[in-house]
Amino acid sequence: MENFKGRDLLSIADLSHEEIQTLLTLASDLKSGTISIHCDKILGLLFYKASTRTRVSFTSAMYQLGGQVIDLNPDRSQVGRGEPLIDTARVLDRYIDILAIRTFRQEDLQTFADYSHIPIINALTDLEHPCQILADLLTIKECFGQLAGLTMTYVGDGNNVAYSLLLGGALMGMKVHIATPKGYELSEEVVKRAKTLANNESDILITTDAIAAVKGSQVIYTDVWASMGQEDSAESRIPIFQPYQVNNELLSYADPEAIVLHCLPAHRGEEITEEVIEGKHSKVWDEAENRMHVQKALLASLLGF
Ligand code: CP
Numbered sequence: 001m002e003n004f005k006g007r008d009l010l011s012i013a014d015l016s017h018e019e020i021q022t023l024l025t026l027a028s029d030l031k032s033g034t035i036s037i038h039c040d041k042i043l044g045l046l047f048y049k050a051s052t053r054t055r056v057s058f059t060s061a062m063y064q065l066g067g068q069v070i071d072l073n074p075d076r077s078q079v080g081r082g083e084p085l086i087d088t089a090r091v092l093d094r095y096i097d098i099l100a101i102r103t104f105r106q107e108d109l110q111t112f113a114d115y116s117h118i119p120i121i122n123a124l125t126d127l128e129h130p131c132q133i134l135a136d137l138l139t140i141k142e143c144f145g146q147l148a149g150l151t152m153t154y155v156g157d158g159n160n161v162a163y164s165l166l167l168g169g170a171l172m173g174m175k176v177h178i179a180t181p182k183g184y185e186l187s188e189e190v191v192k193r194a195k196t197l198a199n200n201e202s203d204i205l206i207t208t209d210a211i212a213a214v215k216g217s218q219v220i221y222t223d224v225w226a227s228m229g230q231e232d233s234a235e236s237r238i239p240i241f242q243p244y245q246v247n248n249e250l251l252s253y254a255d256p257e258a259i260v261l262h263c264l265p266a267h268r269g270e271e272i273t274e275e276v277i278e279g280k281h282s283k284v285w286d287e288a289e290n291r292m293h294v295q296k297a298l299l300a301s302l303l304g305f
């Protein structure tokens, strides 16, 4: 685990194919109890946006490892009153051993990484959600025994989850299809980056056609149509995104053994129907559980255990 010690995880692409495999194997071993790690360190959580899964799964993971957690609620910290991030970063690294941050700007995460010596983990920014994608990859591996060669289709908004999923899937040798409405695509720069990570550029399909994207896919993935911070446009997005709803009709074009993933929280009747999220293809509850197992593996690895 030595090669992970002291590193940051700001993007899923900070990890190589082999490092992701190592983390997923460790997560599986921790989940099954084959391995147990004792890690008496302190994790800080600095979350500027709401969270259930990420906050609680990080907290439980650290407690199960034997460590402790400090919730640095920005509303009750000086950083919420405008103390510069560069000062906060240099002070926190004297008190805690590792810090997970959920914030808006990826640049702010980078500032923390630049000004502190402890590992900084991206717990979601407007740009990326790498911890989510580690859990998604573990869930897919549990279902199919492999990642390489599978087709994973993301349908919906070209957001933070879509970005990390595209990079992570490409890194792991998957075929990744992304279907978004026109005007809500991932940026060209993001797609270009993913193509450099993929085995073949042709493994990546970017389209506005949800049915064409889903055809024959083993993994169907969706997320909310309006992310945190985009609440004002939520209503106006509904008619635009309607053709991208993951429902039984869309699912009928996928591989009959396909699984359905969603990072949650879900809006039933919008990006996913009740019948699909509660149906036999849905693996969303295992996916949510796996957040805790991969983050335990990540914490232990970055802390050098
Ligand atoms: N999927 C996810 O990150 O959920 P939370 O916003 O509840 O943490």
Ligand code: NVA
Binding pocket: 124, 159, 160, 161, 223, 224, 226, 227, 228, 263, 264, 265
């Ligand atoms: N794209 C969503 C993910 C929530 C876990 C958001 O950023 O709000």
